[in-house]
Amino acid sequence: MSQSAPTAGRSPPNADVTVGVARMTLSMRRTALILASAMFMEQLDGTVLATALPSMAHSFGVDPLHTSIALTAYMVALAVFIPASGPVADRFGSRTTLMAAILIFLGGSVLCAQADSLSALTFARVLQGMGGAMMVPVGRLVLLRTVPKPLMITAMAWMITPASIAPLVGPLVGGALTTWLSWRWIFYVNVPVAVVGLLMTWWFIPQIRESRPVPFDVRGQCLFGIGLGSFVLLLELAGRGDTQGRTLLELLGLCLGCMVLYARHATVTAAPAVDLSLMRIATFRISFLAGGFSRVTVGAMPFLVPSFLQLGFHISAFQSGLVTFAAPVGAMVTRSGARRLFHRFGFRRVLIVNGVLTGAACLAITAFRPGWPPASLSGLLLLMGGLQALQFMGYNTIAYADVPQARMSAATSLYSTLQQTTLSLGVCLAAATLAITRALRHHASSTPGDFSVGFLVAGLVALLAAPTAALLSPRAGAELSGHAARTQREQPTSDSH
Numbered sequence: 194m195s196q197s198a199p200t201a202g203r204s205p206p207n208a209d210v211t212v213g214v215a216r217m218t219l220s221m222r223r224t225a226l227i228l229a230s231a232m233f234m235e236q237l238d239g240t241v242l243a244t245a246l247p248s249m250a251h252s253f254g255v256d257p258l259h260t261s262i263a264l265t266a267y268m269v270a271l272a273v274f275i276p277a278s279g280p281v282a283d284r285f286g287s288r289t290t291l292m293a294a295i296l297i298f299l300g301g302s303v304l305c306a307q308a309d310s311l312s313a314l315t316f317a318r319v320l321q322g323m324g325g326a327m328m329v330p331v332g333r334l335v336l337l338r339t340v341p342k343p344l345m346i347t348a349m350a351w352m353i354t355p356a357s358i359a360p361l362v363g364p365l366v367g368g369a370l371t372t373w374l375s376w377r378w379i380f381y382v383n384v385p386v387a388v389v390g391l392l393m394t395w396w397f398i399p400q401i402r403e404s405r406p407v408p409f410d411v412r413g414q415c416l417f418g419i420g421l422g423s424f425v426l427l428l429e430l431a432g433r434g435d436t437q438g439r440t441l442l443e444l445l446g447l448c449l450g451c452m453v454l455y456a457r458h459a460t461v462t463a464a465p466a467v468d469l470s471l472m473r474i475a476t477f478r479i480s481f482l483a484g485g486f487s488r489v490t491v492g493a494m495p496f497l498v499p500s501f502l503q504l505g506f507h508i509s510a511f512q513s514g515l516v517t518f519a520a521p522v523g524a525m526v527t528r529s530g531a532r533r534l535f536h537r538f539g540f541r542r543v544l545i546v547n548g549v550l551t552g553a554a555c556l557a558i559t560a561f562r563p564g565w566p567p568a569s570l571s572g573l574l575l576l577m578g579g580l581q582a583l584q585f586m587g588y589n590t591i592a593y594a595d596v597p598q599a600r601m602s603a604a605t606s607l608y609s610t611l612q613q614t615t616l617s618l619g620v621c622l623a624a625a626t627l628a629i630t631r632a633l634r635h636h637a638s639s640t641p642g643d644f645s646v647g648f649l650v651a652g653l654v655a656l657l658a659a660p661t662a663a664l665l666s667p668r669a670g671a672e673l674s675g676h677a678a679r680t681q682r683e684q685p686t687s688d689s690h
Contacts, residue, residue: 233386248376253311266315270322271613272425273418276467279606280409282331286402291331292394298324299387306380335398413458413466420451425614428621467610468603476594476669477604483544483661484588485615490555490655491581492619497647498574505563505641512567519571523578531586540591540669544584544662551580552656559645584658591669619651626650
């Protein structure tokens with residue numbers, strides 16, 4: 194019997210499937226890029242100020258050392274308010290929460306640009322941190338609830354790559370704007386990005402909310418927020434090395450006291466502000482631990498590399514930014530092949546090898562000496578950018594592989610909180626290493642050799658990610674990567690022997 198031709202005006206079944214997949218992929222990429230714009234702003238503002246602090250200090254008539262409070266205030270606000278992001282999104286909806294977060298961040302940016310004193314700038318930076326704290330976990334939650342698991346690696350790549358570029362281009366953007374315009378333009382550039390983000394969120398981001406949101410844990414949020422905020426502040430002040438020991442001990446006591454009280458509170462609360470029981474999920478726990486070692490190194494690099502180039506190679510802030518820009522280029526190149534790597538080898542093998550290579554690349558920077566062409570470092574930074582991007586795509590995806598949908602909101606809040614804390618720890622570790630090395634060598638200022646010690650410590654920490662990733666099951670994240678299905682197809686059947 195001959196097959197009848199397809200009815201006019203109706204596509205064949207295969208064509209319908211192809212069109213459906215194409216539309217789903219287009220929607221996924223559009224959503225990921227919208228969320229990436231919000232993450233880009235949040236991450237950029239965490240590092241862009243580094244090269245502008247001397248100019249800001251001159252404007253306010255204060256000691257440049259005191260302007261570091263602008264960096265600290267932002268990180269403390271992020272750490273304190275991130276845990277509230279999931280419950281707020283569950284209650285008010287993802288689109289509403291994301292738009293409110295962008296508006297708060299936009300308002301904080303405008304106030305920063307118009308600040309006429311250091312205290313006014315600090316208040317505005319706290320406001321920025323509040324908005325940024327809501328943007329990142331809510332954005333990740335939208336992807337986790339709307340993107341099918343087979344497309345999750347690609348979706349994370351589209352969202353994370355622009356955000357991972359932000360800390361690396363921060364010194365370049367900050368140096369250029371401060372040199373040719375004014376440090377105030379560092380904040381004004383957020384305005385058009387935020388406006389476009391608001392419009393795109395309104396048009397394309399779905400309104401996702403829980404039908405029965407859990408009650409908001411006010412007491413737990415206060416205890417955990419104060420404890421974590423005091424911990425980040427403790428790290429910042431300790432890294433600077435100019436704070437009295439009594440102040441550090443008081444912050445340590447406040448941190449430990451609040452965390453102990455929170456731990457007791459969480460055991461008797463049905464829906465705690467931060468669900469620490471998620472650490473019982475192996476893929477979530479290992480992703481945090483191994484990814485945490487990698488993020489400590491990533492947090493340290495934007496602090497170490499620009500200063501190393503400016504002090505050791507005697508080039509300007511803008512020129513050092515041009516050298517370090519090789520890293521985000523490497524991150525962009527990696528994105529296209531990430532999914533194929535995880536599909537071919539699985540999460541465990543890729544993350545183990547990638548962890549070793551990342552640590553080795555960081556250790557290789559210790560060999561660089563003044564007199565070498567600064568561009569010689571660009572090739573190594575290009576490699577590191579690609580390796581770090583692949584590392585975060587893997588950990589940010591597999592962390593949620595086994596998390597039930599009902600607990601996804603709590604998982605994104607906790608994971609984002611831990612991410613921010615480890616990134617802050619990287620900056621503090623780098624600063625403390627330089628301070629200790631200078632003191633032991635009796636140097637009045639940091640020398641290239643002191644920075645080599647900083648890169649050595651950062652590289653050793655990065656290497657710890659590899660043995661931690663080895664704790665993953667070989668089939669971990671198989672539903673996301675398709676690795677298990679491919680392996681199963683390649684295994685010979687018993688009849689073939």
